[in-house]
Amino acid sequence: MTAVTPTESSDAAHPVNGLDEVVHQRVRLGILTITHEARRVEFGYLRTQLELTAGNLSKHLSVLEEAGLIEIEKGYEGKRGRTWITLTAAGNTALIEEIGRLKQLIARVETADPTEDR
Amino acid sequence: MTTESAPAAGDPRRLLADMRTLAHRVRLDQRMTWSALLVLAAATLVAIPFDWFGMKLDCAPDGSCAYARRGMLYYWPWAMLLAYAAIAFLHVRAARARGLGSRVWPYAITGAVTTVVFPGAWVALAVYFSNHPYPEGPLPYWWYVLDRLVMPWGMIGVTLLVLAWLERNVALLLFTVGYLVLVLLVLPMSDGTRLVHWGGLRAQMAVPQLIVGVVLLLGALGFRRRQR
Numbered sequence: 001m002t003a004v005t006p007t008e009s010s011d012a013a014h015p016v017n018g019l020d021e022v023v024h025q026r027v028r029l030g031i032l033t034i035t036h037e038a039r040r041v042e043f044g045y046l047r048t049q050l051e052l053t054a055g056n057l058s059k060h061l062s063v064l065e066e067a068g069l070i071e072i073e074k075g076y077e078g079k080r081g082r083t084w085i086t087l088t089a090a091g092n093t094a095l096i097e098e099i100g101r102l103k104q105l106i107a108r109v110e111t112a113d114p115t116e117d118r
Numbered sequence: 119m120t121t122e123s124a125p126a127a128g129d130p131r132r133l134l135a136d137m138r139t140l141a142h143r144v145r146l147d148q149r150m151t152w153s154a155l156l157v158l159a160a161a162t163l164v165a166i167p168f169d170w171f172g173m174k175l176d177c178a179p180d181g182s183c184a185y186a187r188r189g190m191l192y193y194w195p196w197a198m199l200l201a202y203a204a205i206a207f208l209h210v211r212a213a214r215a216r217g218l219g220s221r222v223w224p225y226a227i228t229g230a231v232t233t234v235v236f237p238g239a240w241v242a243l244a245v246y247f248s249n250h251p252y253p254e255g256p257l258p259y260w261w262y263v264l265d266r267l268v269m270p271w272g273m274i275g276v277t278l279l280v281l282a283w284l285e286r287n288v289a290l291l292l293f294t295v296g297y298l299v300l301v302l303l304v305l306p307m308s309d310g311t312r313l314v315h316w317g318g319l320r321a322q323m324a325v326p327q328l329i330v331g332v333v334l335l336l337g338a339l340g341f342r343r344r345q346r
Binding site: 026029030033034036037038039040041042043044045046049086099102103105106109 | 130131133134136137140141143144145147148216217218219220221
């Protein structure tokens with residue numbers, strides 16, 4: 001009797017393997033989603049919607065900016081400093097791919113044989 | 119929303135649901151439906167005196183009248199351009215104040231493009247009937263519907279459909295469908311109502327416009343109230 005192990009190719013095809021660690025994070029996914037919908041979003045709006053501290057949000061924004069997924073623009077409106085975030089083309093693609101992978105994952109779980117894990 | 123990383127094989131269904139909720143919230147915060155309706159209501163109501171005083175009316179002794187609505191032709195293209203510019207300005211300003219970008223541009227551009235439809239149709243008809251005789255007998259019903267569609271009030275409705283789609287706004291879609299039924303099938307926008315027995319043809323033309331203006335105004339008030 002031989003043990004059946006998953007082949008390399010079937011393992012690589014699993015949607016989990018394609019998940020981007022930068023994007024596949026609850027807050028960062030939220031930032032990308034809001035920025036995608038809003039076209040352009042202000043730091044304060046993100047902080048309120050995601051219920052984060054300014055420091056925490058800044059850290060996540062830095063990760064996304066370093067990965068080239070967003071652009072951060074700082075400016076002033078009157079005396080008030082404002083930070084605007086826009087999605088880059090790479091960020092848009094990353095978000096679409098992430099949604100695709102999540103849907104694949106759901107489809108895979110739903111179509112999986114329930115006896116497979118036993 | 120928590121800050122911890124989602125496990126690689128976390129709950130994708132919940133992640134997608136969270137994303138949908140956030141996207142929906144952004145769409146709600148970007149909405150400024152009432153201001154668009156208010157500006158369009160103002161444009162419609164201001165058009166009434168232009169139509170009234172700009173109408174060229176030649177009445178024969180037998181009581182039959184020939185008319186040309188010159189005031190409308192001069193008023194509406196500029197009014198539409200100004201109205202859509204004002205709507206775009208108000209939307210962008212409100213969205214910016216809320217910390218968001220705006221989705222109004224496709225709507226404003228569509229609206230500005232429809233500006234040419236009414237004068238274009240008017241010129242096309244004038245050129246056509248300069249070489250062709252007017253048809254004998256009553257015109258078919260679809261002709262009236264088409265005529266009302268290319269008029270500014272019809273174009274306002276068509277453009278509102280674009281706004282409803284951009285805002286993913288079902289309430290606005292329902293309002294717009296009702297509005298289009300009113301201006302295309304119910305109100306005699308192009309030939310005036312015979313139910314008015316005072317003020318002559320000018321008043322008969324003004325009353326349907328007044329109704330449209332009031333409907334848009336009530337729509338603006340309703341959406342404003344709903345947004346609060």
